[in-house]
Amino acid sequence: MAAINVQPGSEWAANETACALGQIESRPQPLFHGRGPRAARIHAGKAARGRFPRSSLAHCEIPERDVVALLEASNEGRLAELIPIRYGRMVASPFGFYRGAAAPMAFDLARLPRSDIFVQLTGDAHLANFGLFASPERRVLFGPNDFDETLPGPFEWDVRRLATSFVVAARERGFSTAVQREVVRRCASTFRQHVNMFSEMDVLDVWYHQLTADSMLATADTSKERRMERAVVTRARNRTSHTEMVHATTMIAGHLRIRDEAPLVYHYPISNPREAELFEATVRHFIADFRDTLPDERRALFDRFELVDVAIRVVGVGSVGTRCWLALFMADEKYPLFLQIKEARASVLERYLPPSRYANHGQRVATGQRLLQSASDIFLGWATSQVNGIDFYVRQLRDMKGAFDVSVFDERDLSEYAALCGQALAHAMAKAGDPAVIAGYVGSSEAFDESITRFAMAYADRNERDWQVLKFAIKNGRIHAMRE
Known part of the structure; x- marks a missing residue:
């Protein structure tokens, strides 16, 4: 049975402390998956x-x-x-x-x-x-x-x-x-x-x-x-990056750009060239950090692509208000790759359960996805913004996705x-x-x-x-x- 890492100050920690003091009924330790005969594990259930x-x-x-x-x-x-x-x-x-x-x-x-x-x-x-x-x-x-x-x-x-x-x-x-x-x-x-x-x-x-x-x-x-x-x-x-490029991009002054569709997709307001340079440098640092979380063979593939544009994207229902970016990359100037860069906050469950073992919530999300899905996105990764310390995870946008x-x-x-x-x-x-x-x-x-x-x-x-x-x-x- 696995030990639990309890962070001070969490509700779980407070409950466990109360158990230790005899103030509330002791809670059994969680049963995690393990080894041993199937019959014994069935019996545990x-x-x-x-x-x-x-x-x-x-x-x-x-x-x-x-x-x-x-x-x-x-x-x-x-x-x-x-x-x-x-x-x-x-x-x-x-x-x-x-x-x-x-x-x-x-x-x-x-x-x-x-x-x-x-x-x-x-x-x-x-x-x-x-x-x-x-x-x-x-x-x-x-x-x-x-x-x-x-x-x-x-x-x-x-x-x-x-x-x-x-x-x-x-x-x-x-x-x-x-x-x-x-x-x-x-x-x-x-x-x-x-x-x-x-x-x-x-x-x-x-x-x-x-x-x-x-x-x-x-x-x-x-x-x-x-x-x-x-x-x-x-x-x-x-639904692939190629079909996404048809309706989600436009040419501006000879450059391919993500199409604005306010208020759901829009570009970061940049008032002067110096601010634009700072924003671009920030994004490129983030992409470099994200690249480091990919396996070596997928880094080799990712390195074929060049970042050409980034826009803000409003997503979902529960996620509205969290930071999300849509990044467009191109290879050989004609093969697109769209990545979604989405903010990873602490899980809503963490107030009531043992906290995540991962310091980066983007890693928590990516690891959970790899565990739970039968197969996961080849560009699934994570990084932390060097500007505001916010965690993000990264995956392809709408790549053969359907609902x-x-x-x-x-x-x-x-x-x-x-x-x-x-x-x-x-x-x-x-x-x-x-x-x-x-x-x-x-x-x-x-x-x-x-x-x-x-x-x-x-x-x-x-x-x-x-x-x-x-x-x-x-x-x-x-x-x-x-x-x-």
């Missing part, structure tokens, strides 16, 4: 039920809190001029709110009973953070694709967040309560069944396993679903997608952790599925109430939102 029964997963009795205050606290360090865009995206719908409310949900989960079965979490496992991406061999794969909040933690936190996202999405589609339950149960049961399957596989086979576009198409329930999936896969395959538009799903489509995400999350946890321990805990009965379903239905209610609170705060002027 089953034993965890005695400390945290599967029925506890249904609990959603959380004290009321000021959700607006939690959102405002999560804005610390963000670019103030972009925060209204964040609120504008969140207030648009309950699901828009849910996407941006990782911090309030982490606050809530930390106040519920939790298991001691730790894995590498994505940290923000809602359904819109799963999608298509390319392997280094140019295969289109499906799986989790956002790791800003990744951190080791109780495995059920990701399951609960993913399950609830399906209830929220089903309600926005106007689906009945019965359909909501069926969809989330399918997500939970598929997760459970695949964790059991992965626990029986060769460890290397689990690591090499990939959920490919071809296997998705082969298992689609209907011809309609196959047509829909094929269209999304085709768009992803055609499903849940807003057009019918009941069957959403159920199929729930199964797909449940399978992908099971593989991510099996690859990064010990599927035998998780399998021992979730078991073979439907007890796990039922508890996750009950939690997801209850937390979706809370999400709607929180969304209404945000709407009221905007209406009475407590916060300012900007619609795009």
Whole structure:
């Protein structure tokens, strides 16, 4: 069992100190994946039920809190001029709110009973953070694709967040309560069944396993679903740096530049040539530091490219207000490479769990992505800005990436997608952790599925109430939102 590195001042440290003083009940040490016979690890998972029964997963009795205050606290360090865009995206719908409310949900989960079965979490496992991406061999794969909040933690936190996202999405589609339950149960049961399957596989086979576009198409329930999936896969395959260059760049005074699309893509305002030179030198120092985090063979490839332009880019819902740059590189003056340089802040989970072992949060994100994805971007890396000390991670922009538009799903489509995400999350946890321990805990009965379903239905209610609170705060002027 691994020791925990506790940073002074963290909430986790305070709780552990209180345990040591006998002020609160002692918390068991987290169970990490390890060696040993599968039967023993299955037994460890089953034993965890005695400390945290599967029925506890249904609990959603959380004290009321000021959700607006939690959102405002999560804005610390963000670019103030972009925060209204964040609120504008969140207030648009309950699901828009849910996407941006990782911090309030982490606050809530930390106040519920939790298991001691730790894995590498994505940290923000809602359904819109799963999608298509390319392997280094140019295969289109499906799986989790956002790791800003990744951190080791109780495995059920990701399951609960993913399950609830399906209830929220089903309600926005106007689906009945019965359909909501069926969809989330399918997500939970598929997760459970695949964790059991992965626990029986060769460890290397689990690591090499990939959920490919071809296997998705082969298992689609209907011809309609196959047509829909094929269209999304085709768009992803055609989305490369070459196609991005067509609509995202323009020629200015004979030089290729990223096209401004204010307020979402724009260039850093430079008032004089000296400031321009300083900015360019800063960027080039950053790129050199990022280059050092790449393996040697990928440095050789990266060195074929020359930086030609950098612009600011506004991203996501939860990430709005964090610093993000879009960098354009060219090789042989005609082959483009787009890299996204995105700020990496402390995970929202770190207030409630052992802190990251990495000093650079960009490295935390990149390592979590490599652990959880079946294959990762060849240019995935990180660096720290020498100007303001902010951590960033770097990856390709939209390189064969694709997402499903849940807003057009019918009941069957959403159920199929729930199964797909449940399978992908099971593989991510099996690859990064010990599927035998998780399998021992979730078991073979439907007890796990039922508890996750009950939690997801209850937390979706809370999400709607929180969304209404945000709407009221905007209406009475407590916060300012900007619609795009």
